[in-house]
Structure formats: C-alpha cells, structure tokens
Amino acid sequence: MRWVNRQIRRSDAVLLGAVPILLLMLVYLFLAVSRHAANPFDKILPLPQGMVAGMVPLLFQPDQLSGQYVFWADTLASLERLGLGLGIATLTSLVIGLVLGVLPPVRATIGPLVTGIAVIPPIALLPILFIALGLGETAKVALIVIGITPVMVRDIAAYVGSLPREQIIKAQTLGAGSWQIMLRVALPQALPRLIYALRLALGPAWVFLISAEAIASDIGLGYRIFLVRRYLSMDVIIPYVAWIALLAIVMDVALAQLSRRAFPWAHGASH
C-alpha cells in the first residue's frame, strides 16, 4: 500500500507518537550515564535522581529568605503575567480585528499602522518598555501584549475580511446595519478563529515572558532558569523547561477543547 494511503488508527497513533519521545529520553539517559561513569560529579547531564534531588527543595521546602515555595511561586508569577498578557492581547485583537475586517474606512485608516507595528521586533521595544514603565510587572505584561497582538489583529482582520461577501449582502437584505453585522455575523464567526490565533500565539507569548523575566525580574520560571544557569544547575533547568512545555501543552489542549465545545458549528458537521 502506498504511504499516502496508510491511515493510522488512534491507538496506533498514540504508540507511534510516543516512540520518538521515548527514544530521545533513552539517548539522554545513555549519555548521562556514560558521563557519570567518567565523572560522578558531572553537572551537565544530570541523572533523573539528580533532578529529583535538585527539585525537592524548590518544590517542598520554603525558601529561607522569602519563606515561599520557590517552584510554585515561580509558576504562579509566570502564569499571572502570561494570563494577563494573553487576556489583554486577545480582547484587543478581537475588537480591533473585527472593526478592521468589517469596516473598510477603519481598515484604510488603521491598517497601515497595525502593519507597521507588526514588523517591529518586540524584543527591540523591551528597553523602551523598561524605561517607560519601569522594571515591574507592567513592562513584562506589556511586552507579551505588544509581541503577540499585532499578529493576532492581522489574522482576525484578514479572517473577518474574507467572510463571503454574500453573507454581508444577505445580512443587509435582512435589515442589518453595520453594527448588527459586526455583532451578529462577524463576531460569532471570528471567535473560533480567535481561539485558533491565541493557540498559535502561545509559543511567542512564552518567548516574550521568559525574555522579560530573564532580563529584569526577581521571580518567575524564566528568572529561575537564568539564575541557576550561573551554577550550571542543569538538574533544575531541565525540570523547569519540561514544566514549561507541559503548561504550554495543557493550555493548547484546553483551548482546542474550548473551541470544540463552544463552537461546534465551526468544527465540521459532526455535532
């Protein structure tokens, strides 16, 4: 049978998908074990028990200075910044994307500005944000917002703009005005796309979060990674990175589920 025609069953797909991950872990273990055989105090590739030993104090013992459970405090701080940034970006891009997509005069007025902002590398704005907003939480959240909003705005605007012209005409023959078309025709159809755009923006949002925390912060997942780097603490860095990956995956799956639940009409005929 040709490879293009081979359909994989769901149970097989899970198995196949696990193979490369397990393989990668095995390769790591093999390398770590061989390094530890040569030097029992190797810090570059820690063994699993080394990672556990490194993480236990962060997970279960309060920090001597701050009295906080470092790992959980880091997670909370990072998720708070990320959540705020994503929330503001989502709301902003929905509103701006909608008016850009539906109203040609607004598109002509604001479209070039959005395009202009979108081509600026957000990290290049970080010094400006730090100068303008200080080194506190605002600057970090602002970096996430500025980083992902223009892309999301352009995506939503393009999607709304590509709604069939027939629909817009039809709505007008049913008595709808600009506002009603925006509210009842464009907005509901933009929502599933908004969730999709948000899922795509999760990756960049994490990048901006970690960058901001690495440069100026005293708490957060990114801060911790960059802090312990000074001591070559791979036994902390690797679990932290894995934790970030897990959080990102959970967010992505949750958003995908939300879209499927809330907008069944946008996900094929099976609802």
Add this chain to the structure above:
Amino acid sequence: MSAPQTPAPAAPAASAGPILSLRDVWVEYGDKIVLEKVELDFEAGSFVSIVGPSGAGKSSLLRVILGQEVPTRGRILLDGELLNPECGPDRGVVFQRYSVFPHLSALGNVVFGLECEKAPLMARLFGTARKAAEAQAAEMLAAVGLGDAMHLYPAQMSGGMQQRLAIAQALLKRPRILLLDEPFGALDPGIRADMHALITQLWRDYSLTIIMVTHDIREAFSLGTRVLALDKRRHDPHAPHRFGATAVYDLALRKSPASAASTAGDTAPAEPTQKIAQERASA
C-alpha cells in the same frame, strides 16, 4: 406545505405601474462596458428569468438591482421612487452559495431578520418577543419544508436544504422583490426539480415578484412568466470590451401573472412544459 398566514406583500401596488423600472442604466468598469442602455420594466407578481452567456452582465444587472453596485449612469425606480443604492430589506436575495450563516441554526438564521428589525442595539430578542419571532420563523421554515430541521446548523444540511433556508430567510422580510442569483446551479438534478416546485409554489402563495438569473435555459422557461436574454447587440472584434450587453430578447410567456396563477390551482406544478423539464432534469 402550509398556506401563508400573512398578507401578500405585492398585492396593494399590483394595479399601479411597474414595481421596478430601469431607465437608461449603464454599468462600466474603467473602459470596459458591461451593461449599456438597459431599459426594463418589471411588473409586480411576475417571475422574470434572465439568461445569457457568461460575461453578458447577468450578475451585474442583479447586483445593480440589489443595490450592491451603483450603475455608472441611469436611474432605477422601485415603486416609482429612486432606488436607495444600498442593500435593504425591500429586496431579498438568494445566492448560489453562502446565503446562510454557518454559526446559526436554521431557526436562528430565520429569526435573525426579525431581530435586526426589532432590536437595533443588541440585534437579539429575549423572552416573549423571542418566542413570537421564533413562532413566525418556524412557520416560514415549515412553508419551505424545513419544519423538521429547525435546529440543524447549515453544515449539517444538504445543498438543497441550505437553499430552502436561504429562501425562508428572505421571505420572512416580505421583500418587494426576490432576487435569485443562480439559486439552483449547485444542486443535483433531482433536488433541483423539487426546488423548482417549491419556488413556483411560494411565488403563487406569497404573490412574489421574482427576478432570477440562471444558466439553465430550460429552467428559465419552465419557471418564468417572462424570459430576458442579455447579450451584446454590437461586437467590435478589436475591442470587445467597448460594447456592453443589454436585453436582446424579451419574451412574455404568459399574458399576466394572474392567468398563470389561475391555471395552477393545485399544489403540483401544473404546466406540462415544467413537468417535462423536471423529468428530463432528474433523469
């Protein structure tokens, strides 16, 4: 199919002049002339089919009447008054595709028209107002044969059901004119025959004035009381775009809509030509 409960829209103005008049209408895109010197009158209660080769301006003519496009020159009069060059509820439309809203159920699609009219700010009705609107919409859905499909989304419907839904949406607004832009072009032959019977039925029951653009000549003749053929009168081989199309044939098939309606008292399509056309189409 149930009989209409509300008074027919076209009845009062039927005696006075034409419902729609085009006076010296030209449509040009740059130096390309699409329609030239179109002079047409449409009688209330007529079912006008528009045929013609591709690019002869059938759709342009429809867009101009719909208000989606403004003619380069000329005037369009609806009920004797200059037409507002913007789409509005006085002219209903059914396109070949994308005429329904994918995010609304069949009922929601039809109720939408009432919500826009009665709730300008929210575009949503609640409570008893919503109940009343839903009852009205359900009646219209039953009239187009979608009584059992009220809670389906368009993605769950066949092409024929979607077109029925689009017709129900349009009819609920009681438009002065119903414009059909190749409404059955994407349907299977068997379904198309059903749709022909449906639109004929609705046209009679609701005393509609229908203008339909079609590629299917048989459909044009079997459904219409009048057939317009659009084409270019003159042709310049060196600059084919410099001459526009106009109505080259204007065939009245029946003397008046009243006589056409009187010959068809029963629900089944009565005209033998139409039956033959349908049998051929479904074969």
